[in-house]
Amino acid sequence: MLKTLQAFLLRDFYQTISYRFAFLLDIASVFFNAATFYFVAQLFDAGVSGHLASYGGQYFPFVLIGIAFSTFQTAGLTSFSQNIRSEQYMGTLESVLATPVTIPVYLAGSSLWDFLYATGEVVFYFVVGFALFGLTLGNANFFAGAVSVLLTLTTFMGLGMVAAAFILRFKRGNPVTWVLVTASELMGGVYFPPDILPDWMKSISNWIPMTHALKALRQSLLSNAGFGDIQPHLLFLLGFSVVIWPVGIFAFKFALKRSQIDGSLSHY
């Protein structure tokens, strides 16, 4: 299985480096995003410190973690579905599915590169933050942070499979991605802490995976929080992963079967 996953990784690596300019633009985007929020932070840092007390008190590290780790959500929600769609468009989906590859291996292989790429982007956000904008993580619990990252990844991979099932079946108009991206940006705490939201929005926010992923990541990386402190968030992510993975695999298999029945596997 490892060799198969490695083959998917190589396939996507070759495809990515064949678009060199797009790769450079991705790197530039990380720099400009970080710079934009650095200056936003300069504008009102003093005024927001009360809301950010539990996250170290400064806006720039807070928002940098938000935008950096939201790339995992983007990768999870878009990588499976975009890969499926581009495989349908290129006509490669049928060629791959005519081989003995299993569905879980195909799904894992198809998204592996995007998650590695997203991880590279997250690292680059921090490198830019450290090197150019004075970011420090002197109060970080890296072990708890690493576990939070792992659970964040598994959560968004599971959601990605559900999104991929929608794309396989309906080709366009993926409600899973739309709802989660929109809800996460507004209520998931990417740009501001959910604590400032009205109560009814806070209740919704508590059911959004991004909220728990970012709370766990920020508290462990900015406030030296240990497992005990972030346990509720880790448990939410773990529980969500345990439920969403089988749901995602089942949904994809169901969508695949329906596409095989109506002959729309290669339609886009």
Next chain:
Amino acid sequence: MEEAAVAVHVENLSKVYPKNQGKKALDQISFQVPIGKTLVLLGPNGSGKTTLLKILAGLIQPSSGSVTIFGHSPKDDPGLTRSQIGWMPADEKSGFYGRLTGMQNLNFFSTFYKIDPKSRDRQIGNLALQLDLTHELEKMVLKLSSGTIQKIGLLRSLLHNPPILLLDEPFRHLDPHGVQRLRRLLKDHVTRIQKKTVVLSTHLLEEARKVADIIIILKNGQMISQLSSHELKQTLQDSTLEEFYLKTVDREAKEQYA
């Protein structure tokens, strides 16, 4: 025909696409292909050739009837049957990643069959030579001609040395030399020496006549004629396959609209 000698067994196969107002894409098709023989599917556009090939490849599920590949159903044993099939789609890009080279594509697809790298490289080298592809495999697929891509598609279908080849219009984009090369490969190497079973579709009737052991003509999802090469020879004593094909298809049309 003895069951043990049969590679492909299709029995009362029907396919209705749910969004096609109940129209049958395939209607009660039955046939067998013995091991080492070549079945050629002929028929007008939309007659059901690709649907039939995709059902054999396990890419489309039949509405009723049964399909077995060496006794196994593509629906019930997808992993097993797919490892026994070499699939070549009719698509212009042949299901390749355009921004990868031919070799990178072949390496990628070979991984699913767990072929050891040495045998894979040897197999690619031999087949590339036979298909005149030696200098094309290091180029990006999107920069290759349709004919070359199609030849790489055939190479991919043979890569894991499957006992059955399912080829959807393999002559489609080839020039006359390419057609001749492919015919020789199929006739001399693939079926005669390697005893592989081939099911292919084509619109090139002359090639069909040259490679086929069995010819099936489909029209509107129905099998309107099935002939062995021996029966075909007897039938074609005073006519060409083209004349026979047109007469058969037109006769069916007249009967349908009478």
